[in-house]
Amino acid sequence: QFPLSKSTHEDIQVWSGEATGDFSVRSAYKLLQKSTIDPNVYLQTNTKNFYRKLWNLHMPSKIKITVWKIAWNYIPTFSNLKLRRVMTENRCRRCGQGEEDSTHVFQMCPIGVLLRALVKLSYEGKSSTSWEISKQIKSYILELEGIKDKALNSETNVRPRQRLQKANPAIFFDAAFDSQKCRSASGLVVKNEEGRIVAAKSILHDNVASPFAAEAYAGYQATRLGIQMGYHILDIIGDSKTVITKCKNTNRDKSEIGAIISDIQSLKDYFQEVRFQFIPRVENTEAHRLAKETLKKEEEQYLEGGTLSLPRGESEPNRL
Structure with missing residues (x-):
């Protein structure tokens, strides 16, 4: 079950042997083990003769392996x-x-x-x-x-000065997933430049295929929320390294969450600058508990303003 993209895009080729959709020698080798076709049929005669002579040479194996590596x-x-x-x-x-x-x-x-x-x-x-x-x-x-x-x-011997990154408004996102009901909840926490919470939102999703899809939906909702709040410069922060890496990458994603990643990338043009950053789970407790509480109560929330009531356990909600 693959999620469908909300934006239109051209069809792409996907390698079914890997979850990423990209070709790998490992997956091809596994498919060949299951296949009844002799792979030697696809090798040219000159190539087969070359390797037959190579492996029959009377010399140390390390030399023959080196020659084989050079040839490939x-x-x-x-x-x-x-x-x-x-x-x-x-x-x-x-x-x-x-x-x-x-x-x-x-x-x-x-x-x-x-x-x-x-x-x-x-x-x-x-x-x-x-x-x-x-x-x-x-x-x-x-x-x-x-x-x-x-x-x-x-070359210049002077190292480039490391620029101190200016603190930008940030949206922290996380997801909670129920595998039995195929349902998830996205928890979003918006913080200003000083690190204080200015808004919080949670969304429920149905027909979610996997925890990775749940995290991707949360990242998509965080990007949409940033557009709705009128941010032109924004940091989108989550604790799923896989989703963050895919959002940073400009290449077309071919995995099971590729459609959601494509939707996220299509929203980047609405920002002057948007950065996707990874943080450990222990530093993302607010968004995590918000998502977990929303999935448990099955109630979506949207809070905005100076006084916000987040789920219990957030003793210091305004600290990064």
């Missing part, structure tokens, strides 16, 4: 690490002339090509002495260090 571009080059957000810079540190991918490392990098040529000469006995080869290698290492120093000097 699985080695940790800077380009691959940047793709996985491990690094921010993918330029080759040996030559500084291009992106460090598998092709550059083993074919295009001039320093790498030269070092391999020197090693080949030594292996074939065409070089006079090992001392000369060592001297040449050291000279190129010094040249490499000079390239690194030049690159570092060209």
Whole structure:
């Protein structure tokens, strides 16, 4: 049971093997285990011959595995690490002339090509002495260090000043979920720049498929409430890291709550600035207890003004 989006959007392809809707090798492997089709049918003859020869070579397994990784571009080059957000810079540190991918490392990098040529000469006995080869290698290492120093000097050494984030009005949201009735409640607590509660609201939802959907509905209601209250700059804060991460992401979400996330993202244009932030559950007790109490009593609430009566247990409701 998938929730439907309230806004119109184009159809997208979703991989049914994963809950996220994105393809993964793990899910494909599980599907192949259940399939009766031989996967070797899809491999080209040249590819099969290459790997057959590779695995039959009489050499250490670690070398064969390394060659296999190179063939599939699985080695940790800077380009691959940047793709996985491990690094921010993918330029080759040996030559500084291009992106460090598998092709550059083993074919295009001039320093790498030269070092391999020197090693080949030594292996074939065409070089006079090992001392000369060592001297040449050291000279190129010094040249490499000079390239690194030049690159570092060209960059500014002054760290950017960290801006103190100005306190914005914030809406804290949380959800309570009843799996037996497929019902949920959204608890919303609005605080001003000083951290004082100025409004609180709770909404009941029917036909809710999962706790993740309940949290997503709460995030959507928090975004709508911010628009209704006329905020142009707003922080929307919740204790569901999954929902917060999806709201921050600009890419199309393909999970079971993708339609709700799409609705939230479509409302961002109503704000001059909106930030989605995660906090632990212990720091979101007001919205959590409001949602829990609403689901228990099955009564929606909307309170606004200086004096607010939140559920019991909120001894210090006005503190962030």
